[in-house]
Amino acid sequence: MRIAMIGAGYVGLVSGACFAEFGVDVTVMDVDPDKIAGLRAGRMPIYEPGLDKLVAENVRNGRLTFTTDIDAAVKGADAVFLAVGTPTRRGDGHADLTYVYAAAEQVARAADGPLVIVTKSTVPVGTGREVQAIVRRVRPDGQIAVASNPEFLREGSAIGDFMRPDRVVIGVDDDRALAVMKRLYRPLYLIETPVLAVSIESAELIKYAANAFLATKITFINEIADLCEKVGADVHDVARGMGLDGRIGRKFLHPGPGYGGSCFPKDTLALARTAQDAGVPIRLVEATIAVNEAxxxxxxxxxxxxxxxxxxxxxxxxxxxxxxPETDDMRDAPSLVILPKLVAAGVEVRAFDPQPGHARQALPAAVGFAQTALDAAKGADAVVVLTEWNEFRALAPHRLKSAMAGDVVLDLRNVWDPAAMRAAGFAYSSIGRP
Ligand code: NAD
Ligand code: UDX
Structure with missing residues (x-):
């Protein structure tokens, strides 16, 4: 089988490389010539563990190629996946579908035979039908079918998530398109991955509902953590005790400074807008957004x-x-709200991140960058943990203490043991623990 992936971002690049690993011939196409030139030279545009190796292997065996040429990408493809961005539209919070519609039209124009256009980008209900309308306008010959195949991978564990997903969702109303999609995902049948064939509308909504539910779950435990602090309970014990109930589940009950990332913030907002427009506002999701922002x-x-x-x-x-952790993505990172407020209050901020690639441009110029965690702590009155990279867990408390000028540690990801930190002489506080 042959496919094209439109968009060489986190999703397009990871899923393209993973489909190639499944044995499919994949061409990844992007409008950004620097990205494509870099990929051809073996340079990854993003940090994702294992991606460089997976890409290199599949380039070597000839199953994975990169291009900026839409005609070359689409020619002879059985399916073309749209994996372009759907950021928040300025002004109203809806998803901006400009890139999706532009890509759909370009693909339809470039098609040279029967194919399936598959929306992998996260798109609001109704987008698939609009893509169908675009396709019918550009190619009235009926050779192009449309499907929705939302992606559930997480950054930092994207390859594992793609290769061993909890489920694959296919939104489709065309038997030929369903057959193509099932063939593409055939390797997952071996590991008995549930494959759900549903309507295009249901597939689109599954993605938003899942993300909003997870964002709400995190926000719930964050508020329970605040209560724990007031009443002397330990949020980890509470989360464990809740999570062992199979109806609740243990995952996504880790408290922190609020969820961020390229998906939860924009997708909760877009779902809230869709629901408002449909006359059925989802107040629970609206509250989640407001609580997380605050x-x-x-x-x-x-x-x-x-x-x-x-x-x-x-x-x-x-x-x-x-x-x-395990990503260089700064989109909607809590640090983007927290650090400017510290800088505005006259605080001297020195940050360390193992993947600072995009951080320097995203944060205020006044934020200094250190080469190591201990260097960031050097002479500091306080140390704050904003992201739970594993290497922070391994920092010896006495070394941290002797690097610092003060003794204040605010661990907003609960990476350290409170008793050990207090024994080391820190004025230590964390989230939701006595
Ligand atoms: P991204 O911004 O990393 O990448 C998008 C890429 O598309 C960019 O490289 C851009 O140059 C390219 N592009 C835009 N228009 C194009 C066109 N017409 N032709 C070719 N290339 C074009 O985005 P991402 O994080 O990979 O997200 C893509 C979609 O997947 C979004 O809808 C997102 O919500 C969804 N998603 C993302 C994740 C994630 O973890 N990042 C997970 C699941 C779903
Ligand atoms: C998310 C979804 O999990 C994934 O299914 C979807 O495809 C894309 O969006 P991602 O944003 O990459 O994935 O990472 P995720 O692990 O979900 O974390 C999102 C945010 O929630 C991060 O800021 C993280 O720190 C926070 N989080 C997550 C918590 O604060 N507590 C948790 O228990 C889990």
């Missing part, structure tokens, strides 16, 4: 309060600025 600002206030009555001129070492 939380990020509250975290900055909490850091400032820990610095005492006059935070101006104090030094803070920040460990981790990406929205989660």
């Amino acid at each position: 939380r990020k600002a509250q975290m900055a206030d909490r850091i400032l309060a820990a610095l005492g009555p006059s935070p101006a001129g104090k030094r803070v070492g920040v460990l981790g600025v990406t929205f989660k």
Whole structure:
């Protein structure tokens, strides 16, 4: 089989490389010539563990190629996946579908035979039908079918998530398109992955409902963590006790400074807008969005309060600025709200992140960058953990203590043991623990 992946971002590049690993011939196409030139030279445009090796292997065996030429990508393809961005549209919070519709039209124009256009981007209900309308207008010959195949991978564990998903969702109303999709995902049948064939509308909504549910789950445990702090309970014990109930589940009950990333913030907002437009506002999701936004600002206030009555001129070492570990993605990272507030209060901020590639451009110029975690802590009045990179867990408390000038540690990801940190002489606080 032969496919094209339109968009060489986190999703397009990872799923393209994984389909190639499944034995499919894949051409990844992007409008960004620098990205494609880099990929051809073996340079990854993003940090995702294992991706460089997977890409190199599949380029070597001839199953994975890169191009900026849409005609070359689409020629002879059985399916063309749209994996372009769907960011928040300025002004109204809806998903911006400009890139999806432009790509759909380009693919339809370039098609030279029967094919399936598959929307892998996260798109609001109704987008698949609009793609069908575009296709019918450009190619009235009926050779092109349309399907929806939302992607559930997480950054940082994207390859494993793609190769061993909990389920594959296919939105389709055409038998030929369903047959093509089932063939593409055939390797997953061996590991008994459930494959759900549903309507295009249901597939589109499954993606938003799943993301909104997970964002709500995180927000719920964050608020329970706040209550734990007031009443002397430990949020990890509460989360474990809740999560062992199979109806609740243990995952996504880790408290923190608020969820970020390229999906939850924009997708919860887009779902809320879709529901408002449909006359059935989802108040639970609206509350999740508001609580999470407020939380990020509250975290900055909490850091400032820990610095005492006059935070101006104090030094803070920040460990981790990406929205989660094992990625270089800064989209909607809590650090983007928290660090500017510290800088505005006159705090001297020195950050360390193992993948600082996009962080320097995204954060205020006043934020300094250190080469190591201990270097960020050097001379600091306080150290704040914003992202739970594994290497922070391994930092010896006595080494951290001797690097710092002060003793304040705010662990907003609960990476360290409170008793050990207090024994090492820190004024240590974390989220939802006594
Ligand atoms: P991204 O911004 O990393 O990549 C998008 C790429 O598409 C860019 O390289 C851009 O140059 C390219 N592009 C835009 N228009 C194009 C066109 N007409 N032709 C060819 N290339 C074009 O985006 P992403 O994070 O990979 O997300 C893509 C979609 O997948 C979004 O809808 C997102 O919501 C969804 N998604 C993302 C994740 C994730 O973890 N990042 C997970 C699941 C779903
Ligand atoms: C998310 C979805 O999980 C994935 O299915 C979808 O395809 C894309 O969006 P991603 O954003 O890459 O994936 O990472 P995820 O692990 O879900 O984390 C998102 C945010 O929630 C991060 O800021 C993370 O720190 C936070 N989070 C996650 C918590 O605060 N607590 C948790 O228990 C889990």
